[in-house]
Amino acid sequence: MTPSKRFTLLYLLTATSLGAIAQGNFSPYSQMGLGDIEDGFYNRTTGLSNTGIAYRSYRFLINNNPASFSELTNQYFTMETGVRGSFVDYKGTPVDVASTQSADITFRRLAMGIKATKHWGTSIGLVPFSTQNYEFNVPYNLQGSGTEVANHYYSGHGSVNKAYWANAYEFFHHVSIGVEAGYIFGQLNQKDIIQSGSGASLVSTTNDVNMQNLYMTYGLQAYGNLGKKWQWGIGGTFSNKADLLATYNKGVIGSDSSNLQTPQGTERYLSLPNSYGVGVSLTHNQKFTWVADYRYQDWNAVRGKNVYPGQDYAIASSERGSLGFEISRKKTFYNSKVELSYFQSGVYYGNSYLQINGQQIKDMGVTAGFGINSLKTPLAYAITFQYGVKGTTKNNLIRQNYANVTFLINYGSIWYTKGKKFE
Amino acid sequence: MTINKYPGKKLRFLLFSLLAVLSLSSCQKQPNLLFGNSYTNDNNSANIVVVDTSTVLMATTFVDSTSTNGTGYLMVGSYHDDYLGKVTSRAFWQVAPPSSLPTISTVNDQYDSIGLILFFKKSNPWYGDTMSVQSYTVNQVDTLYQLGTFQHGWFSNYSLRTNPTPLGSTTPIYIWPNRPYTSQSINDTVKIKLDDNLGRQLYNMVYNLSDTVKNPTIWLNWFHGLCLSSSNTGNAVYGFKDSAIMRVYYKEFGVVGTNKFIDFGITNKSYQFNNVRSDYTGTALTNLQKPTQVLQAPPATPAALTGHASYVQSITGLNVKLTFPYLNAIAQRPDYIGLLRAQLIVRPVPASFNTTWRLPPSLGIYTTDQNNEIGVPVPASGVSGAQTGALSLDYFNPQTTVYTYDVTAFIRQQITNTSVNASQTGLLLSVPSPANVSDFRRLVIADQSYPLNQRITLNVYYTSLYPHQ
Numbered sequence: 001m002t003p004s005k006r007f008t009l010l011y012l013l014t015a016t017s018l019g020a021i022a023q024g025n026f027s028p029y030s031q032m033g034l035g036d037i038e039d040g041f042y043n044r045t046t047g048l049s050n051t052g053i054a055y056r057s058y059r060f061l062i063n064n065n066p067a068s069f070s071e072l073t074n075q076y077f078t079m080e081t082g083v084r085g086s087f088v089d090y091k092g093t094p095v096d097v098a099s100t101q102s103a104d105i106t107f108r109r110l111a112m113g114i115k116a117t118k119h120w121g122t123s124i125g126l127v128p129f130s131t132q133n134y135e136f137n138v139p140y141n142l143q144g145s146g147t148e149v150a151n152h153y154y155s156g157h158g159s160v161n162k163a164y165w166a167n168a169y170e171f172f173h174h175v176s177i178g179v180e181a182g183y184i185f186g187q188l189n190q191k192d193i194i195q196s197g198s199g200a201s202l203v204s205t206t207n208d209v210n211m212q213n214l215y216m217t218y219g220l221q222a223y224g225n226l227g228k229k230w231q232w233g234i235g236g237t238f239s240n241k242a243d244l245l246a247t248y249n250k251g252v253i254g255s256d257s258s259n260l261q262t263p264q265g266t267e268r269y270l271s272l273p274n275s276y277g278v279g280v281s282l283t284h285n286q287k288f289t290w291v292a293d294y295r296y297q298d299w300n301a302v303r304g305k306n307v308y309p310g311q312d313y314a315i316a317s318s319e320r321g322s323l324g325f326e327i328s329r330k331k332t333f334y335n336s337k338v339e340l341s342y343f344q345s346g347v348y349y350g351n352s353y354l355q356i357n358g359q360q361i362k363d364m365g366v367t368a369g370f371g372i373n374s375l376k377t378p379l380a381y382a383i384t385f386q387y388g389v390k391g392t393t394k395n396n397l398i399r400q401n402y403a404n405v406t407f408l409i410n411y412g413s414i415w416y417t418k419g420k421k422f423e
Numbered sequence: 424m425t426i427n428k429y430p431g432k433k434l435r436f437l438l439f440s441l442l443a444v445l446s447l448s449s450c451q452k453q454p455n456l457l458f459g460n461s462y463t464n465d466n467n468s469a470n471i472v473v474v475d476t477s478t479v480l481m482a483t484t485f486v487d488s489t490s491t492n493g494t495g496y497l498m499v500g501s502y503h504d505d506y507l508g509k510v511t512s513r514a515f516w517q518v519a520p521p522s523s524l525p526t527i528s529t530v531n532d533q534y535d536s537i538g539l540i541l542f543f544k545k546s547n548p549w550y551g552d553t554m555s556v557q558s559y560t561v562n563q564v565d566t567l568y569q570l571g572t573f574q575h576g577w578f579s580n581y582s583l584r585t586n587p588t589p590l591g592s593t594t595p596i597y598i599w600p601n602r603p604y605t606s607q608s609i610n611d612t613v614k615i616k617l618d619d620n621l622g623r624q625l626y627n628m629v630y631n632l633s634d635t636v637k638n639p640t641i642w643l644n645w646f647h648g649l650c651l652s653s654s655n656t657g658n659a660v661y662g663f664k665d666s667a668i669m670r671v672y673y674k675e676f677g678v679v680g681t682n683k684f685i686d687f688g689i690t691n692k693s694y695q696f697n698n699v700r701s702d703y704t705g706t707a708l709t710n711l712q713k714p715t716q717v718l719q720a721p722p723a724t725p726a727a728l729t730g731h732a733s734y735v736q737s738i739t740g741l742n743v744k745l746t747f748p749y750l751n752a753i754a755q756r757p758d759y760i761g762l763l764r765a766q767l768i769v770r771p772v773p774a775s776f777n778t779t780w781r782l783p784p785s786l787g788i789y790t791t792d793q794n795n796e797i798g799v800p801v802p803a804s805g806v807s808g809a810q811t812g813a814l815s816l817d818y819f820n821p822q823t824t825v826y827t828y829d830v831t832a833f834i835r836q837q838i839t840n841t842s843v844n845a846s847q848t849g850l851l852l853s854v855p856s857p858a859n860v861s862d863f864r865r866l867v868i869a870d871q872s873y874p875l876n877q878r879i880t881l882n883v884y885y886t887s888l889y890p891h892q
Contacts, residue, residue: 028458088454096455136456143887144473192468202763203886205468252469252760252888260469260761260886398458 024133025088025102028398029361029391031156032313032354033306034211034244034270035132035188039295039320039350039363042082042109042127046406047369047384048324049346051293053279054221054235056176059339059373059380059412061113061123064293065235065279066166066178067219069113069121078412082109085405092391092398108406114415119170129162132188150202153193160186160211168219178219184244184272185212202255208263210247215272216240223281231283237295239275241302246270271302273317286337289326295319299353313356320350320363344369344384357395364389371408380410471763474883478749479767481733481870481879482723484795484851486740487714492577492696494861496662497541499559499697500653502551506775506867507736509702512660513652515583517568517643518669519690520629520636525683527630527673535672535682537622539591539649541613541663548662549600550863552779556595556606557657561615563590564648568694577696579738579860585650591617595654598661617669625671629685639690660863665695701739708734720794726870732772735786736865737854743868744791746849747837747881754838758889764804765834766827766882769812769852773821773877775867783864785811787855788828793847801850803829811855822877834883 030036044060045052052064056071061080072078085105111125138152163185168178190207216239223233251263279293299306300317308315324346330337345368352361365388373380386404393399491498497514504510539561543549562585570576593615597606605613628636635641649669669687674680689695703709707730712722723744726733733743745767753759769786776782788810790798800809812826830850837848854862869878 026453026456028456090454090456092458094456094458096457099453099455102454134456134458135453136458138457142471142473142884144475145882148473150471194469194471202471202884203469205888207468250467252886254761254886255763258761261888398456 024106024131025086025104026135027131027133027400028090028094028136029352029354029356030130030132031134031154032356033308033315034160035130035156035158037130037318037353038128040108042084042406042408043080043111044371044382044408045291045324046082046386046408047344047346047367047371047382048291048326049322049348049365049367049386051279051291051322051324051346051348053219053237053277053293053295054223054233054281055279055289055291056221056223056233056281060410061111061125063111063123063125063127063164063166063180065219065221065237065277066123066180066217067168067176067221067235069115069123069166069178070119070168070170070176072113072115072121073414074115074118075415076412077112077114077415078410079112080109080408080410081107081111082406082408084108084407087403089401090398091401092393093396094398121168123166124164125166126161126163129160129184129186131159132156132190149197151195151197153195154191155193156188156190158186158188158209160184160188162215166217174222174224176219176221176223178221180217180219182215182217183212184215187211200255203260204253206249206251206253206263208249210249210265211244211270213242213244213272215242215244217275229285231281231286233281233283235277235279235281237275237277239272241274241298242272243305244270244272269305271305273298273302286330287328289324289328291324291326292322294321295350297353313354315353316351316355316360318351318353320348322346322348324367338375339373340375341370341372344371348388352390356397359392359395359397361391361397362389363391365402378411378413380412382408382410384408468888469760470887470889472758472885472887474753474885475875475880477747477753477881477883479871479879479881480746480748481726481868482744482746483708483711483726483729483733484721484723484742484744485711485713486721486742488578488580489699489738489740489860490576491579491699491738491860493693494695494697494857495665495692496548496861497651497665497667497695497697498548498660498662498699498861498863499651500551500557500657500660501655502555502658502660504780504865506706506732507701507708507734507739507741507865508704508706510660510739510863511653511700511702512863513582513650513698514663514695515564515568515577515648515650515698516665516667516689516695517648517691518646518687519639520625520642520687521685524629524632524636525685527626528675529630531676532630532683533674533676534623534626535674536619537617537625537669537671539615539617539651540668540670541615541651542666543598543600543603543605543611543613543661543663545600545603545611547600547603547664548858548862549598549659550781551657551659553597553599553659555656555658556597557659558593558595558654559613559615560592560652560654561590561617562586562588562650562652563621563646564650566647568643568648577694579697579699579740581696582698583648583650590621590649591615595656598659600661613663622671625685625687626673629671662861665689665692699739706730707732720796723795726868727872731870731872732775732867733870734865734867735783735852735854736863737859738861738863741865742797743852743866744795744849745852745879746846747834748846750834750838750883751841751845753883753885756885756887758887759885760888761886762831762835762838763884763886764829764831765884767830767850768880768882769826769828769866769868770822770877770879771824772867772869772873773824776821776824778818781864782814782816782824782866783854783858783862784814785855785858786814786826786866787811787853788830789851789853790833791849791851793844795851797851797853801828801830801833804831809855830881834881838883
């Protein structure tokens with residue numbers, strides 16, 4: 001494929017991906033703050049409940065920790081994409097019993113990586129950072145009229161994405177450090193449409209929030225052997241808090257589609273918090289791997305800057321703990337072991353960054369995954385299952401019981417180097 | 424490790440990814456969640472505010488005459504209305520001999536009688552108490568039936584001199600318009616026997632084939648016309664069809680006797696007109712301002728001077744002018760960013776109407792200005808054509824009876840109108856044509872001294888955004 005073809009296809013894919021990310025199931029809590037902040041990576045660690053800060057892979061792009069890319073096989077080029085199907089069952093007083101379920105299929109990730117030099121691995125990718133997807137109606141009496149009822153139809157759709165370039169360098173065969181330069185960008189399209197009894201729009205307030213800025217993440221991994229059959233690994237990540245430039249374009253459109261208030265960009269800085277992550281891994285006989293992660297985002301420290309419209313909720317520091325277990329089936333070819341398939345499972349538990357009506361929204365669940373690496377083609381496939389519970393029915397809130405199926409495809413080959421090799 | 428080059432497979436992989444995204448990303452269904460409002464609503468979105476307390480000034484405008492000629496109806500009768508006083512209507516018209524005169528024999532034919540035949544069909548207009556009786560009288564017009572030098576048509580305030588001696592009259596009779604039937608028991612027909620002297624004279628003219636009955640000009644110079652009026656005992660006005668006939672009856676003798684007749688029908692129907700008079704004595708309209716000069720704009724009498732009410736009866740020249748002197752104040756509110764719509768609700772005074780004193784089923788709304796003249800119809804927003812109020816009528820709950828108008832287009836212009844004459848630019852309520860000159864049904868509208876649910880109301884719905892950005 002010529003560079004121009006590759007560029008064109010990549011462009012198309014990226015453009016389409018951004019739109020696709022914006023679609024999805026209704027998420028009632030996404031109306032608050034920045035929306036639902038993504039905690040999945042949609043990679044090899046998805047079946048491990050996204051546990052992989054200390055995980056390293058010679059083939060797969062482990063964007064849980066930018067330090068992991070140095071593990072890629074020399075001169076190896078790889079691409080990954082992920083699609084997720086999701087089914088959600090909503091519980092709680094605010095849920096209309098006539099319609100309590102939702103399902104969708106969405107694109108989640110596109111990433112590429114290459115081992116550029118013997119110790120330097122690099123990757124670029126596009127992943128969702130947060131998504132917003134809600135719609136609800138609130139009947140109300142017109143101001144000044146005791147009898148006339150209209151309807152507020154609130155909706156919010158959109159996503160904030162992260163395009164990243166991550167680099168990892170290995171030192172002393174046991175330590176790798178990584179830096180990920182993430183560019184956060186995206187748009188949340190929020191509407192408040194006042195409708196008449198017949199559903200006709202009387203006036204519509206649109207608020208398009210454009211967000212952008214850099215968000216740096218640093219990673220470290222250390223690893224080694226414990227005897228002949230055990231390998232150990234530890235890892236850590238740190239994302240430095242950063243201002244997030246938010247441009248609010250609020251406009252008002254009349255019932256005749258005339259602009260009553262032309263959108264004017266009002267800029268304000270929100271703040272992304274310091275984020276910390278630590279993880280450990282332990283592998284036995286290159287077959288069994290145990291991993292554990294803990295992640296913490298210090299939203300409390302940036303609460304003052306993150307002022308959002310609305311009330312009855314607050315930003316709070318979030319945390320997430322997860323455990324994973326993997327069985328890898330390998331076969332020996334010419335003195336090297338090649339992985340044929342793997343099985344994964346994991347559990348997770350976390351508190352989100354939203355505290356609503358005094359309740360911090362919890363998210364917990366289990367995962368299982370199965371992957372096959374084709375020997376005849378450069379492709380690898382994986383399918384993962386996830387069942388989780390998010391939220392609560394207490395205090396007039398909503399609990400979402402969700403089941404996700406994620407399909408991952410990995411393409412990998414040795415980069416064409418016209419005969420030059422650095423190994 | 425083998426070095427491979429897979430350009431084709433790379434391409435296929437990318438294409439597969441693209442297709443997967445395109446085909447799979449948007450299939451979804453959604454639940455109905457009644458969740459939110461307080462979490463997102465920052466009271467900073469546009470809202471809709473209703474103002475129903477905007478001042479509406481009312482005045483009754485009066486034009487001294489309406490063009491009541493050629494309406495198709497001979498409006499005859501009188502009634503007393505508690506609000507509008509005594510209303511009387513007479514009809515004038517011309518008759519003509521038939522174009523083809525019969526041959527009358529002195530041997531076999533003999534004059535019998537002459538009468539006026541009036542028809543009241545079911546759809547004809549009427550107003551008042553149909554349980555009252557009144558007699559109808561026919562007089563001959565005693566002057567030339569022609570327009571004067573400065574006269575441009577036949578109007579309600581015109582009349583022609585009549586011979587004080589009636590040609591004939593009925594006894595007091597009932598007319599029941601909904602059936603329709605009269606107490607003369609000849610269905611929808613009212614017959615009035617006329618003077619036989621006139622009948623014989625006409626009969627002889629026909630027999631002699633006189634020039635008077637052969638030449639229309641000579642005829643009209645001799646027989647100017649007829650006037651139909653009613654006694655003062657009744658309490659209703661009826662509209663007879665303008666197909667009334669003056670009929671001369673005669674008998675033709677032979678083996679079998681035959682009744683024959685000669686019809687003198689209405690001619691020159693555009694000259695037929697109704698003379699309508701109102702006497703406001705004893706009502707609030709005694710304060711009504713009337714024109715004092717020939718060419719004068721219709722004066723407008725504020726509702727405060729006419730019993731805190733204004734009156735619509737277009738056939739007698741009464742219409743209602745509405746002005747909105749403080750409308751600008753709404754546009755000057757700090758949160759006002761645009762008009763959404765405006766609705767005018769016209770409420771009749773609850774006690775002013777019932778099944779006898781009925782309301783106009785259609786009430787037009789027009790622009791007007793400082794001259795108080797009727798302007799163009801005010802259409803509803805986005806809809807062409809004149810509005811007629813969509814009367815919602817409830818005799819059992821009269822306070823819920825309303826005429827409703829979409830006056831968005833007018834208010835949109837007026838709310839920012841700062842011209843000198845803005846305070847005099849307004850709306851005029853009037854009965855639309857053709858009922859405006861043939862229908863006596865009237866409307867009494869309470870001014871803003873009445874409680875909110877009984878008075879005329881302008882509801883202004885505006886889009887509010889506060890604070891401005």
